[in-house]
Amino acid sequence: MICSMTAFAECQTRAEPYALRWEIRSVNSRYLDLILRLPDNLRFLEPAVRRQVGKYVKRGKVECHLRLEPLPDADYRFELNRPLIAALTVAIREIDPMLLKAAPVSPLDVARWPGALKEPEIDREALEQAVLAGLSRALEQLAAARRREGEQLAAFVRQRCQTLHQAVETARRLVPQALDAIREKLTARVEEICSEPDRERLEQELVYLAQKLDVTEELDRLDTHLKEVDRLLGSDQPVGRRLDFLCQEMNREANTLAAKAASTALTQCALEMKVLIEQIREQVQNIE
Secondary structure (H helix, E strand, C coil), X not given: CCCECCEEEEEXXXXXXXXXXXXXXXXXXXXXXXXXXXXXXXXXXXXXXXXXXXXXCCCEEEEEEEEEEECCCCCCCCEECHHHHHHHHHHHHHXXXXXXCCCCCCHHHHXXXXXXXXXXXXXXXXXXXXXXXXXXXXXXXHHHHHHHHHHHHHHHHHHHHHHHHHHHHHHHHHHHHHHHHHHHHHHHHHHHHCCCCCHHHHHHHHHHHHHHHCCHHHHHHHHHHHHHHHHHHCCCCCCHHHHHHHHHHHHHHHHHHHHHCCCHHHHHHHHHHHHHHHHHHHHHCCEC
C-alpha cells in the first residue's frame, strides 16, 4: 500500500484528573525525523512514544504534540511546599530593605518559584497507559490519512507512467523514419559534391552514423524502469526513495535521447518525456 508522507491526526482522551489531546503532523522528509513535544512531567514516556511511532511511520518529518490539561470537574489541588515558601519569605524580607522602591512581592510571585507548589500525586501507570492508548488511536488515524492520499498519488503516477510509455512507443516508431531521412539527405548531399562517390565508403559512414544515433538501448531502459515503477506501486513496503531513484534514471535516459535525437519530432518526444518524468518525480517526493 502506497502511503503519503503528508497527514494530520488528533485524538482526545482522559485519565483522571487530566484531559489528554494528541496532535500529530507529518510532512515530507528524506528520513524519519521525529519531533516530540511532551509535558515536563511526562518526559519519561519519550522512549515508549518513539517506539510506538516507529511502528506506524517509516519515513517523514513527524511532529507529535501532547497537551495535558486538568479536567474541569476534577478535584485538583496543589500541595504547598511549606518549608520552601517559609525560606523564600525570610529571604524576601531580608532583601527588601536593600532595594530602593522595590515592587511588592505578591503570593503569585512566590507560587511561581520552582518547587513552591507540588502537583497532586497521580497514578503514573494509569496515566502512561492512557497516553499510549491515545497515541495509538491518533497514529491509526494518521496512517489511514496517509494511505488515502497515497492511493491518489499512486493513481497519478500510474497515469503519467502510462502516458510516458506511449511516448516511448512513439519514439520507437520515429527512430527508423528519422534515420531514413538522414540517410537520404546525406546521400543526396554527397552526390551533389561528387558525381561518382565511393558507394562502399559511403555505406560504411552511414552505418556508423546510424549506430551513433541509435536510441534503442535508451528506450529499452525506459521501458524497464516503467515496469519497475509499476511493480513498486503495488508493494506494501515504503518505496518512495526507490521511486525517486528511478525518476533520476529515467530522466538520464530522456536526456540521452534528446542529445541523440535525429529529428525534430524525436527531440519534441524527448522533451515531452522529461516533462512527464518531472511530474512523476514531484509526486514521488510525497511518497513514504
